[in-house]
Amino acid sequence: MPSAQTVPGALMRFRKTVAYLAGAAVVVAAVGLYLTRPRHVDPAEFDRLTGDVERGALVFAATGCASCHAAPEAEGEARRVLSGGRGFASPFGTFYAPNISPGPVGTGDWTVLNLADALRHGTSPDNRHYFPAFPYGSYSRMQAQDIADLHAYLMTLPASDAENRPHDVGFPFNIRAALGGWKMLFASDDWVLDGDLTETQQRGRYLVEAMGHCAECHTPRNALGGLQTDRWLAGAPIPGKDGRVPNITPAALSWSEAEIVEYLTSGFTPDFDSAGGEMFEVVQNTAQLPRSDREAIAAYLKIVPPIGN
Amino acid sequence: MRTLALSAGIALTAATLALTSTATAESHVDPAIAGAIKARQAHMQLYAHNIGVLGGMAQGRIDYDADLASAAASNLAALSQLNQMTYWPAGSDNASVDGTKALPAIWDDLPGVMARGAALVEASAAMEAAAGGGLESLQGAMQALGGACGACHQNYRQSDN
Missing domain, CATH: 1.10.760 (Cytochrome Bc1 Complex; Chain D, domain 2)
Structure with a gap:
């Protein structure tokens, strides 16, 4: 076994360079993840707002939540049950709309701030990036009062206990941490x-x-x-x-x-x-x-x- | 070498001709299918023409005329009740032939088609009752009629307007 002293100088320098580059890559990745971390709204913008259910019904129609989050094939009154499950094909895989009805599976415990983070920044209550199949790239421009009204209306809808279906999205598009970079490039208010x-x-x-x-x-x-x-x-x-x-x-x-x-x-x-x-x-x-x-x-x-x- | 190139050329030409003739054979639609497609498109045109009279009045582009409105609405009601069995032979969907936007879903989901057909009968009957009763009454029945048309186009027609 050669001892450390017998390792030629060139190899030693090479190892140092590799170690240095690896270290730099970790730092760059960490800075990148920090810069692209999930963002949140400023709570002060919302703390004096009261949601209005009737106005929220119009926001609900304008934002078209039911078009994606109602069960597939749901018609009429059934479109008020936002149980999710509808599939959306894309070049990156198939996304399934989640249950956003106000029950334990859905958004029953969401505050106005949770909804605002989701709509404005595509950030979930557990601080992860949503996939942009959820059109937060557009909702990012929504006014605070409309979000408060929408929240009030959503909480009046029937709850569903339908389980969420995982998205069918392959590597590398399934890496949620990378979505922060996507947002930086393509989402704007x-x-x-x-x-x-x-x-x-x-x-x-x-x-x-x-x-x-x-x-x-x-x-x-x-x-x-x-x-x-x-x-x-x-x-x-x-x-x-x-x-x-x-x-x-x-x-x-x-x-x-x-x-x-x-x-x-x-x-x-x-x-x-x-x-x-x-x-x-x-x-x-x-x-x-x-x-x-x-x-x-x-x-x-x-x-x-x-x-x- | 030249012979080889020549025979390769002949083979290629023959293959191309064979492909072309197959394609021609496939695009040559069975006259019975072509006729059915033509008939149902004409039927849709009759809907559109009569709805055009009602919609023109609803939008103020044509002066309201109770008799004309009633005639258009009665036509619509009668059209909605025709038995369309002869219009939709198997193999006349847009995956099988050119010249139609009818999706295979029509044949895969007959109960859904029938339910939407019944909804159109209902909306047309409501329009027939409303059309002669003044402009506001006509306007009030317009949205439900549009909804009934769209409910079928939503699932059963290729969308690419």
């Missing part, structure tokens, strides 16, 4: 459409960019699943299915504002075809909003940059 907007256009922007999370389907994604904001609302493939989610920028959507409002009310297109697919559920939600909100959505859609196919 800035508006996509900036500039001088009228009050109606601003309301429309809030409904489309934040609560309605329209871009989550209507905007194409990059290889890592981040929204390509330079092709905002310009249409995208439907994950796991044939066909495309349509381009709804003025380059492709020629409907008048009144026609857009009608579509979001009854589902009828200008030539009296009717909304199908996922948009059927979206229209069920937008139909519950005040007409002024549907008009605001139409006003916003008219001022987004036109992008051809």
Whole structure:
């Protein structure tokens, strides 16, 4: 056995370099994990707010929670039971919507702050990153009062004891710690459409960019699943299915504002075809909003940059 | 060497021709299937035309006319009750043939299709009762009618508008 003294100097230096690099990698990883750790809202923003159930029902419709969290195939009243279970195909695997009904399996013990952390930052009550199949990249722009109202409404819904189904997502996309980096790259609470907007256009922007999370389907994604904001609302493939989610920028959507409002009310297109697919559920939600909100959505859609196919 | 290249070329051409002719054979739809697809699309067009009259009035694009509204709504009610068995032969889904957006789910979930069909009969009957009773009455029945149309398109039609 050679003793340490007999190890040649070059090998010694090599070992030192390796040890140094390994140490540096650990430090970089630690700093990276620290910088991308799950974020939380400032409690002070919420501590004077009282949630209003009736207004919360409208927030619930605008944010479309039931479209994903109601049981698959649920219709009518059954859509108020947010038992989860619906699968969402993606290039990274299949995500299953969790039970968010106000019971022991779901969100029965959630505070307003828990809900705000989830919606604004994609952070769970046990301080982990949610996968962005949950559209916190849009909900990040939600106002505190709307979150408080939504919390009040969610707590009035029926509880379900349906167990959560684990996501079917393979390595490396199943590493939740890496999602902090994803958020840093792709989640933002800035508006996509900036500039001088009228009050109606601003309301429309809030409904489309934040609560309605329209871009989550209507905007194409990059290889890592981040929204390509330079092709905002310009249409995208439907994950796991044939066909495309349509381009709804003025380059492709020629409907008048009144026609857009009608579509979001009854589902009828200008030539009296009717909304199908996922948009059927979206229209069920937008139909519950005040007409002024549907008009605001139409006003916003008219001022987004036109992008051809 | 030239002979080899030549025979490879011939083989390739033959293979291409064989593939092309197979593709042509496959895209040549059985006339009975093609006819059924045409018939059901025409049926949908009749729905759209009559709903267009009602919707045009509801949106204020056409002046309200009680007789015209009632006629459109009666047509709709009658159309919704036609027996559509002849429209939907097996093998006329969009996975089997071109030229249709009808999803295989229609054939896999007949009870669901029938339930949604019954909902359309109901919504059309409600519109028939409402259409002649003034503009507001017509407008009030519009959303349920749209919902009944959409409930079928949600699950049974390829979405790519």
